[in-house]
Amino acid sequence: MREFGYHRAYDVTGAVALLDGDTDARFLGGGTNLVDLMKTGVERPATLVDVRELPLNRIESTPDGGLRIGATVTNSDLAAHPEVRRRYPVLAQAVLAGASGQLRNMATVGGNLLQRTRCGYFTDVDSPCNKRDPGSGCPALTGEHHNHAILGASGHCVATHPSDMGVALTALDARVSYETADGPGELPIADLYLPVGKTPHRETALPQGALITAVTLPPTPTAANSRYRKVRERASYAFAIGSVAAALDLRDGTVHDVRLAFGAVASRPWRAYAAERILTGAPAGADTFVAAADAELTAARPLPRNGYKVTLMRNLVVAVLSELAEEAAR
Template sequence: MRPFAYHRATSVQDAVTAVADRPDAVFLAGGTNLVDHMKLGVIAPSLVVDVGHLPLTDVELLPDGALRIGADVRNSDLAAHPLVRSRYPVLARALLSAASGQLRNLATTAGNLLQRTRCVYFHDVSTPCNKRTPGAGCSAIDGYVRYHAIFGASEHCVAVHPSDMAVALAALDADVVFHDTDGEQRMPLGTFYRLPGDRPDRDTTLPPGALITAVEIPPPPPHAVSTYRKVRDRASYAFALTSVAAELVLDDGTVTSVRVALGGVAHRPWRAHRAEDWLTGSPATEDSFRAAADAELDGAQPLRGNEFKLGLTRGAIVAALSSLAAGRPR
């Protein structure tokens, strides 16, 4: 690990000021992703600003019914919170499906949103990687692609976003709240992440030097049910080959509202708008769910070596929605 300066921020404003005009500075909270990358040489910041002790650990219900989650709330605490478990089970399930208990005890809400891809070529500094070094090339395209994208990839990058929590938040239409030199700002999670294009090194649209301070989730629709389904190579501590976050509202067997987001298939949490459009107003049957999944997957572009993700994702969508329609989320 290369030498770096360390600053313990005393406030949100102090943290933002400390990294102003320092493009190679980073924020440190739980450190479960950042420290690994510093050890591997993937990133070598000259300044690390510690924000892990700032008063950003509250989970509170807002007057409009939204839930505000502080940026430094630990994943374990968030998954166990009564308001999350009762109002947003999809989020609790997503958090509990991610990593080990030890990691969840350290990982924070903001850090989870900002974690980098688990592409093996991104982590191996001896191989070319456009996400790590723009213009170097993409080793994955002609390499090992089992875990890589079937949606939204480019000739410059085919990696996927690793977060489970972010997929659930995408399905819940969450907002990201952040501070920059102009004060508090916010943006929808749907515009927070970006596809790789020709700049895969840029994971998000967050302004340089901005600090995430909270995530806000709107109140769930009346009678909504939700779940998270994750398919992986082993039963625990593995990243998703594909995953589904789904929220469903039914009226006499008809879908009146549905939100679906997919994980493990794109550079960002993939909102399945085609499937949602197809399902709204349709009967809540397995045939409808399969047709909606097919409508979404019509736009997929699998790589040679990960075509199996098409059938895997189709099955996961149908299983998640069928369990919700049957009143047995799993």
């Protein structure tokens, strides 16, 4: 591991100032992803700025009835918060599905959103990887790709984003607040992650040196009837091969409002807008749910060994929406 400098920050302004203009420095939250990447040589920062002592560890109601979640709130505290469990159960379920209790105790909300892909070629510094070394190539295209992207990928990268929390937050239309040396900013989570295109190494739209300070959930009554379902290759904690975050509001058997996002199928949490358009105003039933899933998955471009994800996601969407419809009808 490369030697590095270490600073502990106690206020947001000071933390941002320590990174201002330094492209070789990183913020350190729980370290559950960054430290692993440092050990393997994927990340080699010269300086770490520890942000765990910043006053960003609270979950508070907003004036309009939403929730504001500080960036250093741990995943464990987020999943256990009574208002999250009551009003946004899809988020609590996604966090609990994401990692073991030990990791949840360390991992932070801000860090979770910025975790990097688990593609084996990315984490192996002896392999070419356009995300790690732009222009070197993407061996996953012809190599091991059974758990890689089927939506939104490009010939430059087919890696998937690993966050379960991010999928739920995408379905909930969360907004991400950040601080820079020039002042505060905010992004819809749908705009946080950049399309792969020709620059897979550019993963987010955050300005250089930006520090995530909070995630805000809007007041969304539909979210009270919501669910996160994750499929993985083993029963113990593992990254998804496919996941769905869904929220459903039915009125007299008709879909009044719906939120739908997919995980483990693209380089970012995938908001299923095409499926939502099919569902809204339609009768809640298996035929509608299948049509909605197919409308979204029409854009899928699977590789030779990950085509199973199309069928998996179709079945997952139908199963989750059917369960939510049954609960709403009780």
